[in-house]
Amino acid sequence: MRKYISPNQNASLDISGNIKIDYLKYGIWLYFILLIFEGALRKWVLPGLSDPLLIVRDPVAIWLVYKAWKYNLLRNNYFIISMTTVTIIAFITALLVGHGNIWVALFGARITLIHFPLIFVMGKVLDRADVIRFGRFILWLSIPMVILIAAQFYSPQSAWVNLGLGGEETEGFQGALGYFRPPGTFSFQVGNTLFFSLVAIFVVYFWAMKPKLNRVILVLATIALLVAIPLSISRTLFYSVCLTVLFYLSSLIFNPKQFLNIFFIVVGLAVAFVILLQFDFFQVAIEVFSARLESASKAEGGVSNSLIDRVFGYMFRAYTSSDDVPFWGYGLGMGTNVGSKLIRGERSFLLAEFEWNRIVAELGMFLGTAMILIRVILAGRLVLGSFYILKRGEILAWLLLSVGLVNLIQSQWWQPTILGFGIFIIGMAYALIKSFKDRPTS
Numbered sequence: 001m002r003k004y005i006s007p008n009q010n011a012s013l014d015i016s017g018n019i020k021i022d023y024l025k026y027g028i029w030l031y032f033i034l035l036i037f038e039g040a041l042r043k044w045v046l047p048g049l050s051d052p053l054l055i056v057r058d059p060v061a062i063w064l065v066y067k068a069w070k071y072n073l074l075r076n077n078y079f080i081i082s083m084t085t086v087t088i089i090a091f092i093t094a095l096l097v098g099h100g101n102i103w104v105a106l107f108g109a110r111i112t113l114i115h116f117p118l119i120f121v122m123g124k125v126l127d128r129a130d131v132i133r134f135g136r137f138i139l140w141l142s143i144p145m146v147i148l149i150a151a152q153f154y155s156p157q158s159a160w161v162n163l164g165l166g167g168e169e170t171e172g173f174q175g176a177l178g179y180f181r182p183p184g185t186f187s188f189q190v191g192n193t194l195f196f197s198l199v200a201i202f203v204v205y206f207w208a209m210k211p212k213l214n215r216v217i218l219v220l221a222t223i224a225l226l227v228a229i230p231l232s233i234s235r236t237l238f239y240s241v242c243l244t245v246l247f248y249l250s251s252l253i254f255n256p257k258q259f260l261n262i263f264f265i266v267v268g269l270a271v272a273f274v275i276l277l278q279f280d281f282f283q284v285a286i287e288v289f290s291a292r293l294e295s296a297s298k299a300e301g302g303v304s305n306s307l308i309d310r311v312f313g314y315m316f317r318a319y320t321s322s323d324d325v326p327f328w329g330y331g332l333g334m335g336t337n338v339g340s341k342l343i344r345g346e347r348s349f350l351l352a353e354f355e356w357n358r359i360v361a362e363l364g365m366f367l368g369t370a371m372i373l374i375r376v377i378l379a380g381r382l383v384l385g386s387f388y389i390l391k392r393g394e395i396l397a398w399l400l401l402s403v404g405l406v407n408l409i410q411s412q413w414w415q416p417t418i419l420g421f422g423i424f425i426i427g428m429a430y431a432l433i434k435s436f437k438d439r440p441t442s
Contacts, residue, residue, distance in 0.1 A: 116423070120430065145195065152180075318368075325365065
């Protein structure tokens with residue numbers, strides 16, 4: 001039997017617990033693989049099962065949480081206890097004084113009862129080496145992924161690569177100049193945006209810290225990221241990559257030796273960009289992306305106004321527009337697309353599209369604020385933890401938070417892909433912090 005003991009492993013586990021930890025790691029890998037390929041299953045492989053496959057990760061999440069609880073890895077976790085308490089109360093009030101539909105309430109409850117605890121399962125089970133393995137896999141995967149989104153970008157919406165959910169020929173999300181936003185292997189284009197936001201984090205990390213990785217793969221992944229930004233026609237991806245770069249630059253305060261690396265990285269990126277501009281496919285993508293930026297900027301009053309409104313505007317409006325919301329809200333799950341379909345027979349936003357608005361409308365001012373505060377307090381704890389290990393030379397958790405913080409605080413967790421990426425990114429950051437803090441000192 002291997003005598004490997006994870007640094008995050010609960011002290012109450014004996015050596016036989018190492019095998020149990022490994023099984024949980026396999027479960028986390030399965031969760032991630034399903035996150036990446038759930039859309040492919042729903043569009044191309046099993047289109048007839050598109051609706052049930054929406055929650056294909058839920059059984060894995062339930063198994064992981066149950067096993068982690070059984071192995072005594074989640075006891076006395078105040079975030080899980082508080083979130084579970086709020087969710088159970090909201091579930092009861094949804095049935096008694098809200099919409100009264102048990103299936104809608106269950107769909108809403110699954111977000112915080114079985115997915116939210118995965119953050120802490122990952123924190124207990126994974127160590128730094130595991131997170132690096134995920135990073136390598138993500139960079140490898142970015143290469144075929146960018147080829148796929150290029151095919152989707154340049155193919156008509158009737159093409160097989162652009163089939164919608166259930167294998168139907170549906171029109172995708174409009175981008176600019178007649179081009180549509182490619183979703184990659186995901187159900188919607190937001191998955192492609194989040195995937196390449198994660199690619200950007202590991203591209204920056206592997207160039208900056210130089211852990212072991214085939215340099216050819218790193219170069220190809222970097223090119224894939226540069227190509228994916230305009231092909232995605234996604235301002236969110238562009239902003240996310242910029243934010244990751246800013247987080248990296250801020251980390252140099254504690255590692256000034258990296259300043260020389262920046263020069264070579266910038267020169268390399270500039271050369272790669274100039275070379276890519278010699279190809280017609282990239283020129284067209286840049287033209288389309290520029291048109292999208294320009295039209296959106298005019299419609300929203302400039303880039304700064306757009307960013308401020310996206311980050312803060314909808315958070316404040318959750319409270320300024322909640323005068324008519326009942327004390328216990330309209331009911332857990334009612335603000336999700338699935339909830340609206342179960343209640344009204346069609347997918348729509350019955351309450352609100354954005355997260356804080358949805359939570360307050362579903363749960364009411366008191367419970368909604370409690371749920372929001374749990375996420376905000378966890379975000380604060382992660383910032384402090386990542387800052388603590390950043391000062392000691394570990395930058396990856398800090399880089400993960402460049403994307404993970406916004407997701408944790410106010411991204412739309414009613415959407416399964418956004419939820420999955422949020423849990424996974426925050427879980428990796430939490431695992432790095434725990435792994436570093438639990439590392440024995442000499």
